[in-house]
Amino acid sequence: MENIKKPENIVYGKPRLINDTPMHYCPGCTHGVVHNLVASIIDEMGLAEKTIGIAPVGCAVFAYNYVDIDWIEAPHGRAPAVATAVKRLNTDKMVFTYQGDGDLAAIGTAETIHACNRGENIAIIYINNAIYGMTGGQMSPTTIVDMKTATCPYGRNVALNGYPLKITDILVPLEGTCLVTREAVHTVAAVKRTKKMLTKAFENAMAGKGTSIVEVVATCTAGWKMSADQANKWMVDNLFPAYPLGVLKDV
């Protein structure tokens, strides 16, 4: 049989900035796709030598193990504060944070809102899978009503736990934000759209236009106890109604 693995036939490859470290993410996890996009865009924009990533606490704490750029791993929730200083002290650099819903919308609420309100010239990538993945599937601020997690085993009860926090919507009226959008990466079309939005966020950061937030509504196969396929379907049926996709602000 003829070997078709020739350079001219290869239509897809691993981004140059993704290294060979085996990923710790679960099969079907959204992080892998978003890491791939981040690495591709940084390379395509020629920013590999100018980028400093701020990693969160949560599953993506290890983002620095996979994308070959300079990184600072922030204490839980503090990535926007860390990014604020990195960008202000290095105005010619591209600085982005990569955070989950527990990191950004619970413990880091103050840092998120104030970095956005100051209009820090950074990009915030916000992975919202409505659960704490790294610690074993506990309730997060974005866990939807009746969704079961380790700390709301009978489902999120509004009387006990309050309502799911649509933090991205809160960032829209802040004058410091220039791009606020909610995306997903469950289909090829969605991946392409997210790539477009992440590119725009990085461009805004370099152009000094203010803070860009790209929320990616995401899956957590382990936390949700589902297969990759089931998780994507559950996300479309249950998370998308609570967190509708689309551009919320683009100025």
Add this chain to the structure above:
Amino acid sequence: MAEEVKLLKGNEAIALAAIRYGADGYFGYPITPQSEIMETLMDEQPWTTTGMVVLQAESEVAAINMVYGGAGCGKKCMTSSSSPGISLKQEGISYLAATELPALIVNVMRGGPGLGTIQPSQSDYFQTVKGGGHGDYHLITLAPASAQEMADHVAIGFDLAFKYRNPAMILSDGMIGQLMEKVVLPPQRPRRTEAEIRKECPWAALGKPANRKPNIHTSLEMDSTIWEQYNIRFQAKYREIEANEVRYEELHCNDADYLIVAFGAAARIAQKVVEIARKEGIKVGLFRPITLYPYPSKRLNTYKNKLKGILTVELNAGQMIEDVKLAVDCQVPVAHFGRMGGIIPTPQEVYEALKKTSWKI
């Protein structure tokens, strides 16, 4: 800017010294009795002269994390606060220690616990030199006793922080922060360029050139055997700091029968007590630790066979006294005198305490 003599509050001296040192960034949050530090910086607008970034953060927590971010880029960054605010910064301080990033933190202490009072205190001694944040780490700790030292310790603190890649703290108090004295400010030093930082701090996360590995600042390691090795390395560094960076000042210690050991504001009061006692014919000396970590234990130890007693004077319930007892191997009677909650004792009050102690002068 050339060398200049000014009448300044201790807090103002810190701010002006930071600009002149060539600091890259200050990130703070208002709290009494240290707000003049950020107020002075904002008034000076150093971003229009040296390019220094000054930012009022949304909290003490955000401020220390901004310092952490700046330090990760090899920039000379600092923050300041007072006791309750310093408690909030402890997580960030532990991260700085764990990632071995240099930074300068100023604590202008006020009376605790809780929200406490806005008056001077030294009740954060334990927090500063025995821990504060989580984990086995040490903060290089400088204790200024004058407005001049507030200025001087900025440069010493930053230099030590960068020499050892370790956070350093200026542990001051509301009295030293607020008192006005003559201060000699050093000439302006230039801030480092990015090229200089890349050369002097090859670990700085400033963007990865093609010819080196990524610079990653993290304090997470899932493999305990590796993290223990990190800890062993940290401890070796602390032993090196203990061997090389001890600072202290002595006043009439050579012929002393009794020593007062005191730092910061308490040492200023104790200076007068020594004067009073000497007039009364009692041979008292003052030993003033300038570094609280590393503690000048070895030097204090050399006095243990010559002394009839030691009195530690602290604006707290008796914290440094533990280190004094350890320093003299508990072979000299050591007593403590202190006032708490923001009260500053008079020299006469301390002198009476000295005479009333168990060794009977």
